[in-house]
Amino acid sequence: MKKIFIAIFIFSAFFSCKDNTAGTSKEIEQKGDTTKYPSDVIPFFDHWKLILGDGSNAGVANNFEDEDFFYTETEDSGNWIVFKAPNGGDTHGTSNNTRTELAQIKKWYPATADDKLSATLKVMNVSSTGDARVAASYSVVVGQIHSADGHENEPLKIFYKKFPGHTKGSVFWHYEINTAGDDNSVRWDFSTAVWGHDFSVVGPDESTYPEEPEDGIALGEEFSYEIEVKGGIMNLKFTSEEHETKSFTKNLTKSEYSITTEIPKQTQDLFVPVGQDGVERKNAYAGEGCFFKLGAYNQTNGKSPIVNKNWCSGAETHGGDIEKQYADGNYAEVWFKDASITISDAAISNKAYFTKND
Template identity: 75%
Template sequence: MNKKTIILIPLFIVVGTLLILNSCSNTSKKSDKKEAQKTVYASEVIPFFNDWNLILGDGSNAGNANDFEHKDFFYTVNQGETNWVVFKAPNAGDTHGTSNNTRTELAQAKKWYPATADDKLTATLKVMNVSATGDARVAASYSVVIGQIHSADGHENEPLKIFYKKFPGHTKGSVFWHYEINTAGDDNSGRWDYSTAIWGHDFSVVGSEENTYPDEPEDGIELGEEFSYEVEVKDGVMNLKFTSEGHEAKSFTKNLIESEYKTTSAIPKQTQELFVPIGQDGIERENAYADEGLFFKLGSYNQTNGKSPEINKNWCSGAETYGGDIKKQYETGNYAEVWFKTASIYVNDAAVSNKGYFTKND
């Protein structure tokens, strides 16, 4: 009896120990597997980050974004079999350069000149959120810029901004693109944009009152609905293509080295109604952007901010910002979020370093 007892006790301990060790081993394997699956970097989803610097929603320049993520602004999500790169920007916080608006956005590391350009940017994306608040009379409210061409020189104006905008309560939003004049002379205060509708309305369609909205666009794009753009600049001409399943494909061209807005009489009616009343009534230099280095941008450049509409009725949204508290803005829907599935960039050999832009603006 004593011998059996002596033998059984060690066996019990051994068996128990093995079970515990096996359990720990399985837990470890599960933990290791979870750890291995935890991070998919944006550079694994869209492998083109050597061509860009990443600007974050806190105004900082994160530089090259290979093997990088920031859980507040830039990361990946998986949806079914597809990984998406997320760009997220609150209504308010620290901003990059002289802008009033936050952005989580890629800025091209090189610049190119339109007359000798052969450069191209493509993207397939969906907008997941625009600000829940804003003044409906302000044209920029509830909108986000998802792609740009920006000047690195002179006034640093923007010959292209691609917008998505959706009013509260609407199912469908609008996609439109802007051309901003490269203002003649040294004073850039008279600059203005001209907006062209792609699907839905253009920038100029606003509410009659702070919380009154225009009609929902019949041919608009919903939040979460995929669409694509292609931007090519070659021999001084910008060529734009936009596609989305179930929508008519749209194409546009714009000369970047010869202005059509070099006299006051050439200012279009849309601009006369939207910008001229607030003193933005400039004309463009004759050769437009011919003398300036240009570069692509891509991401979430939130156009809704907390600035008072009394400052500028087109660009100052008066939206909720909670004093810049990012967590609170995210909790209440006061941010812009854009998911990119694919993107590509082609850079001509004639492109040169864009370091000077970042030196000035970081």
């Protein structure tokens, strides 16, 4: 099978309204060799559309930057792309959360897929406020597989989460069931720890935090993930210089959760009490087009925990004022150094997803 492979290079020479073209009014004019666009750091943007932290679609983000959400930073270790998203503001599609995130232009089907995404990154900030009892507080999603069809659920979300006052945070990944039936409000995630805790470890009250993980990842500490989907199987690999390499496998075309008795205890404790007690289609995500995402999908928001104690953080948003949120740490910020994507010939256009959600 012929594949497209986009390798990553670090170059030494030096990127609100809805808009589907890269290069909006926020595009920065390149001046000599003093400006470096994110597409110079990781030159694979032909294969993505960029969603910004104000809910807009910047399109294919070659030679583009945005001073609030998407730009470059240079350190002794090299050049980085910065993805930044506040706790509150306009969101994309039906999500409650802001994101600055790349979404793949093509979609592929798990059963026939031979597709891969790899990235090296470091998380620089997670929200300074939130309710410690809410599992999503103080977290950001840095990579995903998303369905473009059906309920548009997510067979993979890779999280980083760190509680205030802790030096180390946790990396964990989620599988969200592809809910059987029409009522997708009963969907739930199952969380698996990579380094540190999983999603279910929360504080006993609003401002008391659980014990800091001994094997966690600090802000500013590099780690890498590799996502491969081939023949219906998702293979995950996580690496970091000072940590044990971790690998996981999940079948995306055959469900483990198609009957009520198969709902795991973690879900019974975390999701069932808030009415998220569904079961999954027997063939899981088979027959649905899926696509990769990469960036900073902020999981902390200002909604009241009364609405949902797992996803509504009650964090500070300053009424959506980005400048104020950035000033007191109420945002997510993720830096990427390397990334690559392999796209199979079987992949097809994902245009309908963007038409529906933009």
